[in-house]
Amino acid sequence: MADTLPKVAGKLTADAPLAPLVWFKSGGAADWLFEPRDLADLQGFLRDLDPALPVMALGLGSNMIVRDGGVPGVVVRLGKAFARVAKTADLTLDCGGGASGILVSSTARDNGIAGLEFLRSIPGTVGGFVRMNGGAYGGEVKDILIDCDVVLRSGALLTLTKDDLNYTYRHSELPEGAIVVAARFEGRPGEPETIQSEMDRISASREATQPLRSKTGGSTFENPAGHRAWELVDQAGCRGLTMGGAQVSEKHTNFLINTGTATSADIEALGNEVRRRVLEKSGVELEWEIQRVGRK
Ligand SMILES: Cc1cc2nc3c(=O)[nH]c(=O)nc-3n(C[C@H](O)[C@H](O)[C@H](O)COP(=O)(O)OP(=O)(O)OC[C@H]3O[C@@H](n4cnc5c(N)ncnc54)[C@H](O)[C@@H]3O)c2cc1C
Numbered sequence: 390m391a392d393t394l395p396k397v398a399g400k401l402t403a404d405a406p407l408a409p410l411v412w413f414k415s416g417g418a419a420d421w422l423f424e425p426r427d428l429a430d431l432q433g434f435l436r437d438l439d440p441a442l443p444v445m446a447l448g449l450g451s452n453m454i455v456r457d458g459g460v461p462g463v464v465v466r467l468g469k470a471f472a473r474v475a476k477t478a479d480l481t482l483d484c485g486g487g488a489s490g491i492l493v494s495s496t497a498r499d500n501g502i503a504g505l506e507f508l509r510s511i512p513g514t515v516g517g518f519v520r521m522n523g524g525a526y527g528g529e530v531k532d533i534l535i536d537c538d539v540v541l542r543s544g545a546l547l548t549l550t551k552d553d554l555n556y557t558y559r560h561s562e563l564p565e566g567a568i569v570v571a572a573r574f575e576g577r578p579g580e581p582e583t584i585q586s587e588m589d590r591i592s593a594s595r596e597a598t599q600p601l602r603s604k605t606g607g608s609t610f611e612n613p614a615g616h617r618a619w620e621l622v623d624q625a626g627c628r629g630l631t632m633g634g635a636q637v638s639e640k641h642t643n644f645l646i647n648t649g650t651a652t653s654a655d656i657e658a659l660g661n662e663v664r665r666r667v668l669e670k671s672g673v674e675l676e677w678e679i680q681r682v683g684r685k
Contacts, residue, residue, distance in 0.1 A: 395437035399426035399468075407460065411450025412512070414604045416653040417459030417683060427470045428546070428570055435568075436544025438463065444542055444566045445682060448487070448517035452607045457653045458684030465568055467516065476500045480576050481535065486516035486569040490523075493574065494588060503579025505533055506587040510595045512607075516569035522556045526591050531556040535573040542566035559611060559678055600638045604647035609660055610675040618675060619643040622663055625670040632659040657681060 394401065405422030408414050425431035435444065443462035447453070467487030474496040477483045482502065484493050490508035493515065497505040507528035511518065519537050522530045536550045541564060554561040563569070595601060610618040622628070622642040630637045634651030637659065638644040645656055664675045 393439065394421065394463075395434050397423065397425065397434050398430045400424040404459075405464070407447070407450070407455045407464065410447060410466070411453055411455055411606075412604060413450070413454060413606050413647050413651070413653065413656060415457075415647055415651055415656060416455030417457050419460045419462075419464035421463040423463050423465050424468050425465065425470070428540070431465070431540050431568065431570065432544045432546060434544075435540060435542060440542070444568075446516055446520070446568045448514035449489070449512060451512045452517065452521060452679055454606060454653050454656055454679055454681045456657070456681065456683035456685050460683040467514070467568070467570070471570055476502075477573070480578065482574050482576075484515045484572050484574060486514065486519075486537075486571055488515045489513070490515075490518065497574075497576055498581050498584040498588065501579055501581055501584075502576035503584050503587075504528065504576035505574060506584060506591060509588040510591045512601075515572050519554070519569045519572050520561055520563050522554075522559050522561055524559070526594075529556075533574045533576060535575050537572035538570050539563070539567040540570055546570075559608075598641055600640045600644050600646055603638065603644075604649075604651075605638070605644050606656075606679045608643050608678050609645050610643060610664070611678045613673050613675065616671075616673060617643075621667045621671055621673055621675065625663070625666040627663045627666055630659065630663065632662060635659040637663060653683075654685065 402422045405419045408416050445464050447464050447466045471485035471487035473485045474488050474492050475483050480502050490511045494505050494509040507525045510525050511523045518530050534551045612618050619642040627637045628642050629639045633655030634648050635655040636646050636648050638646050
């Protein structure tokens with residue numbers, strides 16, 4: 390099968406286990422894992438790849454259940470060449486699609502750019518933030534994004550503005566198979582010390598309320614209009630509920646955790662059981678926020 394894939398300068402691995410690359414530490418392998426050397430490598434590969442093969446981007450896998458049957462086609466993971474962050478104008482940062490929230494927020498601080506502190510607390514990459522409209526503590530990507538560069542499934546490079554992405558809560562209309570390779574974020578003037586204290590405040594609050602040191606996937610369900618998902622889950626008696634090796638976090642009921650031996654099927658089945666109980670108890674249908682990908 391390797392012969393049928395385009396030649397690359399970066400790393401192309403067949404049957405690549407994804408569990409080590411995602412927060413839940415569960416799930417199957419990618420048919421192919423591609424870590425492009427640079428932008429030209431990514432563009433050339435996608436241009437020459439059989440259009441029938443699906444392509445999916447993977448960041449830090451902090452919002453993802455990879456099903457146990459693995460992911461068909463090609464999973465693209467952006468490495469060092471896409472992890473740079475640089476100031477371009479007074480209050481603007483140009484960020485690679487693979488850069489972490491920690492790097493973006495600390496570069497903003499060093500340059501006296503406020504308003505990006507919330508990215509300190511979201512464990513993901515710029516590509517994942519742009520795709521998911523990541524947000525926390527009153528900020529979200531749609532408030533700071535100017536535009537982003539994406540490589541389409543055809544290999545074409547395109548700049549999309551914030552308006553092109555039609556953002557709603559934790560959702561964008563990024564084209565299917567598109568890979569975000571860079572994004573420009575804009576903040577407002579701020580003092581580095583003040584920005585640092587806001588980042589510290591956010592980190593401490595996170596530590597107190599979320600199971601950050603567990604194998605988890607972030608918020609499991611979207612907050613339904615007029616409700617908070619964690620409260621509905623709690624009211625339905627699901628705090629600590631287990632299924633196989635999966636458990637509803639005792640610390641934050643909108644988080645599922647892998648206690649050590651969970652399969653992705655355990656985690657997904659637990660999520661569905663929680664949805665069933667919440668519907669029965671309060672009549673509200675919870676929608677998954679976590680991306681569930683791959684073959685069952
Ligand atoms: C402990 C914990 C706390 C969290 N807290 C928050 C929070 O407060 N707020 C919040 O919004 N989220 C939170 N999350 C969820 C998660 O961190 C975000 O959704 C984040 O944006 C995911 O980024 P990622 O790069 O890891 O994406 P992944 O989880 O790898 O992927 C998520 C989606 O983004 C797509 N994607 C990833 N990279 C790219 C790319 N380069 N181009 C195109 N698409 C891409 C994937 O295909 C997938 O559809 C939390 C997660 C954890 C584990």
